[in-house]
Each structure stands twice: as structure tokens, then as C-alpha cells.
Amino acid sequence: MATDTKDQLKQVRQRTYLARDFDSLRATLLDYARQYYPNQIRDFSEASMGGLFLDMAAYVGDNMSFYLDHLYNELNYDTAVEPSSLERALVNASVPINGAAPAVVDVTVYIEVPVATAGDETPNVELLPVIKEETIFLSDNSITFTLLEDIEFLIDPNNDGNYVLNPKTEKRIGRVKADGTVATYLLSLSGQCVSGKVTTETFSIGAFTPFRSLTLGQSNVTEVISIFDTNGNTYYEVGALTHDVVYRNVLNTTGDNNLVKDALRVIPAPYRFIKSTSLIGRDTTLTFGGGNADTLDDDIIPDPSEFAMATPYTKTTSRVPVNPEKLLTTNTLGVAAANTTLSVIYRYGGGLSHNVSPNSVNSTLSLQIEFPKNPSVDQSAAVRSTLEVTNLTQGSGGEDALTIDELVALIPTIKNSQERIVTKEDLLARIYTMPSNLGRVFRTAIMPNINNPLSTQVYIISRDADKRLIPSPDSLKLNLKKYLNSYRMISDAIDILDATVINLQLKFAVVLDPSLNRTTLLAEILSKLQDKFNIQKMHINQPIVISEVVNTIYSVRGVIAVDNAQFTNASGIINNRIYSDSTHDIKSYTRRQLIFPPAGGIFEIRYPDVDIIAKVVT
Amino acid sequence: MGALSFKSVGRKLQSFQEESVDRTKKLIPIGIKTPLEITNEEGPFKMHFDLVELIADNLKNLLLTNWGERLGQYDFGANLKPLTVNFSSQDSFDDEALARISRAISTWMPFVEPVNFVSEVDRSQKLNTALIKINISYNIPTLQVTDRGIQIVLYVI
Numbered sequence: 001m002a003t004d005t006k007d008q009l010k011q012v013r014q015r016t017y018l019a020r021d022f023d024s025l026r027a028t029l030l031d032y033a034r035q036y037y038p039n040q041i042r043d044f045s046e047a048s049m050g051g052l053f054l055d056m057a058a059y060v061g062d063n064m065s066f067y068l069d070h071l072y073n074e075l076n077y078d079t080a081v082e083p084s085s086l087e088r089a090l091v092n093a094s095v096p097i098n099g100a101a102p103a104v105v106d107v108t109v110y111i112e113v114p115v116a117t118a119g120d121e122t123p124n125v126e127l128l129p130v131i132k133e134e135t136i137f138l139s140d141n142s143i144t145f146t147l148l149e150d151i152e153f154l155i156d157p158n159n160d161g162n163y164v165l166n167p168k169t170e171k172r173i174g175r176v177k178a179d180g181t182v183a184t185y186l187l188s189l190s191g192q193c194v195s196g197k198v199t200t201e202t203f204s205i206g207a208f209t210p211f212r213s214l215t216l217g218q219s220n221v222t223e224v225i226s227i228f229d230t231n232g233n234t235y236y237e238v239g240a241l242t243h244d245v246v247y248r249n250v251l252n253t254t255g256d257n258n259l260v261k262d263a264l265r266v267i268p269a270p271y272r273f274i275k276s277t278s279l280i281g282r283d284t285t286l287t288f289g290g291g292n293a294d295t296l297d298d299d300i301i302p303d304p305s306e307f308a309m310a311t312p313y314t315k316t317t318s319r320v321p322v323n324p325e326k327l328l329t330t331n332t333l334g335v336a337a338a339n340t341t342l343s344v345i346y347r348y349g350g351g352l353s354h355n356v357s358p359n360s361v362n363s364t365l366s367l368q369i370e371f372p373k374n375p376s377v378d379q380s381a382a383v384r385s386t387l388e389v390t391n392l393t394q395g396s397g398g399e400d401a402l403t404i405d406e407l408v409a410l411i412p413t414i415k416n417s418q419e420r421i422v423t424k425e426d427l428l429a430r431i432y433t434m435p436s437n438l439g440r441v442f443r444t445a446i447m448p449n450i451n452n453p454l455s456t457q458v459y460i461i462s463r464d465a466d467k468r469l470i471p472s473p474d475s476l477k478l479n480l481k482k483y484l485n486s487y488r489m490i491s492d493a494i495d496i497l498d499a500t501v502i503n504l505q506l507k508f509a510v511v512l513d514p515s516l517n518r519t520t521l522l523a524e525i526l527s528k529l530q531d532k533f534n535i536q537k538m539h540i541n542q543p544i545v546i547s548e549v550v551n552t553i554y555s556v557r558g559v560i561a562v563d564n565a566q567f568t569n570a571s572g573i574i575n576n577r578i579y580s581d582s583t584h585d586i587k588s589y590t591r592r593q594l595i596f597p598p599a600g601g602i603f604e605i606r607y608p609d610v611d612i613i614a615k616v617v618t
Numbered sequence: 619m620g621a622l623s624f625k626s627v628g629r630k631l632q633s634f635q636e637e638s639v640d641r642t643k644k645l646i647p648i649g650i651k652t653p654l655e656i657t658n659e660e661g662p663f664k665m666h667f668d669l670v671e672l673i674a675d676n677l678k679n680l681l682l683t684n685w686g687e688r689l690g691q692y693d694f695g696a697n698l699k700p701l702t703v704n705f706s707s708q709d710s711f712d713d714e715a716l717a718r719i720s721r722a723i724s725t726w727m728p729f730v731e732p733v734n735f736v737s738e739v740d741r742s743q744k745l746n747t748a749l750i751k752i753n754i755s756y757n758i759p760t761l762q763v764t765d766r767g768i769q770i771v772l773y774v775i
Contacts, residue, residue: 041647042646042647043676050649058690059690
């Protein structure tokens with residue numbers, strides 16, 4: 001039987017799916033009701049019940065449309081706004097979420113040691129101590145610094161029991177007797193410290209649970225120093241639970257230990273964990289392996305039958321199913337702790353305030369000292385009582401935790417880098433995400449080396465506690481060198497250089513509207529300029545656009561004219577203010593209203609309160 | 619039998635009355651009657667068939683609705699309830715209520731022309747401190763309807 005297509009089409013109710021918001025949904029519903037229910041109801045005015053029902057339906061549609069949009073936006077890190085979505089995006093892109101970074105500072109320890117016999121030109125070797133690592137010093141602003149290495153006043157260079165004074169020790173004459181002979185010597189030696197506190201947390205672990213997670217009590221954890229349990233097992237931190245070995249620096253005991261202090265060793269890590277940090281609270285969670293120690297399998301080749309799922313007897317079987325849960329209980333992903341107590345020792349805390357000024361680490365909170373030659377208690381106590389400490393250099397590397405926006409900005413570069421430094425962006429991402437316990441670079445720039453096509457020049461700069469630029473310390477550069485080495489291509493070379501800091505002063509004259517308050521206007525102009533030259537907005541090799549600066553001044557309502565805006569270079573010490581020693585010929589580096597820094601240079605208005613000078617002319 | 623002309627056929631009174639009833643039944647419903655009543659006659663709810671009655675119903679609902687009660691239309695209603703919370707004197711209440719009612723009608727039902735406003739405070743109630751009865755008379759010029767009236771009751775809290 002023939003069918004009338006026209007009739008069939010008439011039965012299909014036309015719907016539109018274009019409406020998204022309240023107004024368009026209401027209008028669409030109204031059209032629909034008028035078209036298909038003209039004989040049931042006609043009044044849809046706002047005051048009527050029909051209008052009320054339309055409003056309710058449109059409201060529900062508007063809400064659903066909003067949440068659909070919202071959920072869709074949350075899938076992309078560019079448009080996501082909820083912290084949990086951003087955290088997921090960061091984890092998926094392997095962007096490490098770190099807390100505040102600790103500062104690194106070199107401390108100098110002073111001791112006064114008597115001579116063995118009057119007239120000796122060296123102190124009594126029997127009384128020389130070794131200040132052990134984990135000794136804790138305290139700064140004037142109550143920041144604790146932990147010694148990372150032994151400070152050895154006494155060394156045994158040949159491992160034969162013949163101890164001598166460490167040749168690196170600086171020696172000065174201390175007290176002198178009445179007859180003019182030396183009574184004591186003042187000895188000093190330096191060691192590296194890292195800021196933050198060390199704490200131990202214990203966790204009672206019950207029955208076996210695969211992939212157990214433990215959250216540490218303190219936030220901003222910079223390093224998990226060690227984890228061990230009451231059964232004597234040591235747990236190692238790995239990048240992923242599939243990693244079954246760790247690389248560790250151990251003391252080099254071979255003959256060349258005077259040249260190479262540490263040797264890299266591969267250590268098996270059956271008991272292992274991974275560390276993750278939350279985005280909001282910067283709380284650290286440790287996740288352990290999924291294997292059960294009781295079923296620790298010694299077989300090199302596993303027996304597949306152990307993983308087969310028991311099936312009831314049937315006359316026909318198509319295939320033998322495998323129980324995937326059993327695969328997870330193998331030790332492939334590490335062994336989980338069970339029926340024990342875990343002790344977790346970790347370091348936490350950091351931030352810009354940890355970049356202490358010189359001579360501010362002056363007291364000892366917890367002294368770990370050893371006298372290898374075992375002098376008498378009185379003698380050792382006498383030397384111990386003379387111990388003093390200070391830091392001759394500024395602490396550096398301490399930085400506040402990266403903000404959510406800063407972390408999200410790293411996603412595209414880290415996503416592309418795939419844990420190898422191939423492009424310039426890879427290198428940038430690696431430098432900025434170096435583990436915070438190794439120090440933090442504030443700005444970096446990458447330039448090709450004109451003398452070596454396989455080499456890349458990396459310019460870096462750090463900040464002090466006052467957020468002013470300082471050259472990155474050598475220890476930070478050494479750490480950066482080791483860190484980058486594990487990611488670089490074998491044929492690539494990277495030169496790490498200090499960025500040149502060019503300090504500027506800005507002078508200008510303005511004509512202001514005489515009807516307005518001159519002081520208020522000037523304060524507003526200076527505030528806008530200080531914001532423009534905020535060091536957070538400056539980058540290495542970034543030029544200054546003079547017309548932009550002038551526009552900033554003009555943007556203040558009441559400024560009639562700007563005259564003679566000039567930048568000058570400030571260097572050395574001016575009125576007790578310390579500037580960078582680098583000089584820069586502003587005039588010759590200015591082209592078409594752009595002031596360029598030297599290659600690998602960064603501009604800084606170091607003291608914005610005094611380095612921006614405005615003059616009002618009439 | 620001779621031929622009969624159809625011209626002489628009339629209608630019986632009964633059939634005329636039945637047809638009239640049918641015609642009433644076939645009237646098209648205009649809007650939903652409030653308060654809602656479930657029925658199986660002309661749809662799920664009882665409906666208005668008379669436009670003037672419907673407008674009276676809508677006007678009452680408009681005057682009894684307060685801001686924020688209507689989904690999607692925050693400022694729908696005369697918003698009289700807040701006046702009952704801060705009720706101090708009838709004069710001040712009348713001034714403000716008059717303005718609010720006038721504004722609501724001109725915004726949401728501009729085809730209604732309010733004419734008179736009379737309010738009466740009844741303090742004899744025991745459960746509440748007072749009742750305010752508002753009588754409003756209005757015209758609907760487009761329908762040539764004049765001097766219609768409605769009463770709304772507000773409870774002073």
C-alpha cells in the first residue's frame with residue numbers, strides 16, 4: 001500500500017535544539033505550545049499559570065545547559081576553573097605540583113682550638129671535630145637550616161688513620177700568650193644548608209592493602225628523607241611504581257675520592273612509593289606498591305596457572321579466563337607495607353622569606369659533633385663551647401609555591417617534552433620544574449651559542465628575600481647541571497650562565513591638570529609605574545617600550561603632558577643602595593623607542609620607591 | 619401525501635438546548651484556573667473559558683506574588699509581603715502598596731487599568747497580629763470591561 005510521505009512528515013513534530021539560555025528556551029517552548037496545543041491553552045502571559053509553567057521548564061533547561069557547558073569546559077585545562085579539574089589536568093600532563101621551595105645557604109662554622117704545645121704553627125689535631133650533617137642552625141628570623149654535608153675540620157686523606165687538618169680550613173691566630181706564643185687558633189670551614197624543618201611521622205599499618213595511600217601531616221613537603229618500617233625494610237621514592245630501582249649518591253670510597261666525593265649506585269627497590277602533592281592544600285600523599293610481601297614470588301618466570309580464574313566444571317570451555325586482580329597482587333608494582341609501623345622522615349617548609357640576608361644564621365639549634373681522635377670530655381667540651389656559625393652569603397633559591405595559573409601555563413610545554421629535552425620549550429619547562437629542594441630559578445632564557453652549534457646557552461637569575469634579583473648561587477647551578485644532565489640528549493651541551501642584571505632609574509616630567517590634587521595624581525602615576533615594572537612582569541631579554549611607559553603615565557586621568565621620559569643605568573652603590581655592578585649604555589641600545597638589554601640581560605627597577613623620579617612642571 | 623418543503627422545517631426546543639450545551643463544551647480553554655484543581659473534563663486542570671475571569675485570576679496571582687518567588691523572573695509580582703513585615707501605620711502601608719501595585723500592573727499586565735484602592739486593617743484575628751484586606755477596582759479598556767473588583771488578603775507577621 002502506498003504511503004503518503006506528506007502525511008508522515010506532518011506527524012513529525014519539529015523541535016529545535018538551538019535554545020540554550022532561559023529567554024531562548026522560553027521562547028521556543030512558547031512557539032511549540034502555540035503550534036501543537038492551540039486548543040488546550042492559550043494564555044502564556046507572565047502573569048498566568050501557563051506562563052509560570054513555561055518559566056519553570058525554561059529555568060530547568062537553562063540550568064541543565066549551564067552545567068553541560070560547565071562540565072564540558074572542565075575537560076580542558078584552558079577553560080577549566082575547578083581546582084579538582086585543574087589538578088587532574090596537571091597530573092595527566094605530568095606537571096609536578098610542588099610546595100614552597102626551601103632556600104640554600106652556605107654557612108661558615110668557627111671553632112677555637114688550642115695548640116698542642118706552645119709555639120706550634122698548627123692547632124692540636126687531637127681536638128679537631130667533625131660537624132655532622134643534620135646539624136640544625138637557626139636564623140635571626142627563626143628559620144631553621146639543616147646541614148646537608150659533614151663539615152670536616154679533620155680528615156684522613158689516605159684512609160690509614162693519619163688524620164690531618166683539612167687543607168680547606170681557614171686558619172687565624174686566636175689568643176696569644178704573654179710571651180708572644182700562639183695559644184689558640186681560630187678555624188673556619190663552610191658547609192651547605194637547606195632551610196625547612198625535619199619531622200618524623202609514624203603510621204600504624206594493618207592488614208595488606210594494595211596501593212595504600214598515606215597523607216603526611218605537614219604541607220609544603222620538599223623532600224621525603226627516608227621511610228622504614230619495624231621489619232627493617234627501607235622504602236624508596238620512585239617516579240612511578242613500575243620503576244624497580246633507584247639511583248642514589250653514595251660515598252665514594254675508592255682511591256679517587258678526593259676528586260669525586262659521591263658515586264652513583266643502582267639500588268633495587270622492591271619496597272617503593274610515589275609522592276603526589278595536592279593543588280589546593282599542597283598536602284603530600286604517599287602511595288605504596290600493590291604487591292603482598294607474604295606472596296613474594298621468587299620465580300623469575302611466573303606460573304600463568306596462578307593467575308587463572310577458577311571456573312566451575314563444564315563439558316565445554318571456550319577459553320581460560322585470567323583474574324586481573326591477581327596480576328595486581330604481584331610485586332611488579334612494588335611491595336605494600338602490611339602489619340607494621342612506618343616511620344616517615346621528611347623536610348617541609350620554604351618560601352621567599354627563607355632567602356635570609358648575610359650574617360643572619362647565627363645560632364645552633366641542634367649540634368651533631370664528633371671528635372674522631374677521642375679527646376677527653378673536658379677538652380672536647382671546651383672546643384664545642386667555642387663553636388659559632390654565620391652565613392657570609394645570602395640564602396637563595398627559596399620561592400613561594402607556584403600558583404595554579406603558573407602551573408597550568410606549564411601544561412602545554414611539559415606535555416610536549418615527554419621527559420626529554422628536545423626543544424627550547426622542553427629545556428625551559430625542565431628548569432622551572434626542578435625539584436624544589438635543589439633551589440629555584442626565578443627567570444631563565446635560552447639562546448643559541450654562536451661558537452658551538454650543538455651548545456645552548458641558558459641564562460638564569462634568582463631572587464633574594466626582598467624579591468630583588470641576585471645571581472643564582474653556585475650550588476644551585478651545580479644542582480641544575482646534574483638535574484638537566486639526566487634529561488638532555490647525549491650530543492647536546494648546555495652552558496649555564498648568570499643573567500646580567502641591568503638596574504634602571506626612570507626620570508620624567510609631567511604637566512598636570514591644575515584643578516586636581518597634585519600629590520594624589522603623582523602617587524597614582526608612581527603606583528601605576530611601579531606595577532608596570534614589577535619584577536614579576538620582567539623577563540630575560542625583554543626590551544622596554546618607552547611609548548608604553550609614557551602611555552602608562554597618560555592613562556592617569558589628569559595628566560596633560562609627559563615630557564622627557566628618560567631611563568638611566570644605576571650601578572654600584574648609590575646613597576647606600578646596592579645596585580648590580582653591570583653597566584649598560586642605554587643610549588646605544590635604544591632603537592625606535594625600544595631599550596634592549598644586553599644578550600642574556602634583564603632590566604630591573606631595583607628600588608621602585610626611589611628609582612622612579614617624577615617632576616611636575618607647569 | 620403531498621410534497622413537503624424543507625423550508626417549513628423548524629427546530630424543536632430540546633434539540634436547540636442540547637446544541638447550546640455542546641457549543642459551551644466545545645469552547646476553547648484559555649488558561650489554567652487557580653488554585654489548581656485536577657479534572658478529567660478539559661485536560662489535567664480546570665481551565666478558564668472566560669477572558670475577564672482569567673484576567674482577574676492572573677491579577678490576583680500577580681498581586682500575591684513577591685519578588686524572588688517566580689523562577690527565572692526575579693522581579694515578577696507586587697512584592698507586598700515585605701510591607702507586612704515592617705508594618706507600622708496604615709497610611710505609610712497604603713502609600714507604598716499603592717505604588718508597588720501600580721508598578722507591577724503596568725509592568726506585567728499593562729492592559730489592566732487600576733482605578734481604586736481601599737485597604738482595611740483587621741486586628742481582631744488571634745493567630746496573627748493583623749489582617750490587611752485590600753480591595754482593588756479596575757477596568758480593562760480593551761475588553762470594554764469596567765469597574766471590576768478583586769480582594770486580596772495579607773497577613774501582618
